[in-house]
Amino acid sequence: GAVVSQHPSRVICKSGTSVKIECRSLDFQATTMFWYRQFPKQSLMLMATSNEGSKATYEQGVEKDKFLINHASLTLSTLTVTSAHPEDSSFYICSAFKGQANTEAFFGQGTRLTVV
């Protein structure tokens, strides 16, 4: 089946630094990818929709200047957490649909970000 690869799987960074997370669709082109954040023992919260070649669409309450999304190609979207703080520590997951309507979403393995 289709594969979405996310890197890194774990990252620890210092407060104030920036961290980039990559999401790649390995065997299909994805014009749209999604970034989710998952808090401990909670569901996935959609942060933003990443559109190839255009600006991302952010959900209400998500700071676009803090969570920078770039979707420069049909197989790669990146999420950069800028000036990270401990409260940004979380599990971040990306997903992509392989085709059009009524197709399944494929998820990356997730990235555990810890800001110290």
Add this chain to the structure above:
Amino acid sequence: GNSVTQMEGPVTLSEEAFLTINCTYTATGYPSLFWYVQYPGEGLQLLLKATKADDKGSNKGFEATYRKETTSFHLEKGSVQVSDSAVYFCALRGSGAGSYQLTFGKGTKLSVIP
């Protein structure tokens, strides 16, 4: 807007017990329904899906039937195994144009003990 409500966990069962995780939804039109499974430290994997009323999705012994009259998509398995221990998410995808977004329930943690 769309929403998904699933039973809160955690759920602890003995091996070979019967499993039911309830899921109900609110949506306009004819959404597609999904169950995803998340093993510790990993992303989500699609477990099964149903795209229209009365469809039954099944995989790895798990089943769920799309019930439009009760707006439900309950997950069932006749005999759980220790390896089924994970968090299960019910989700829906709207039927409108460009409906790529998934709406998730809060997840139900299942622990199966030997």
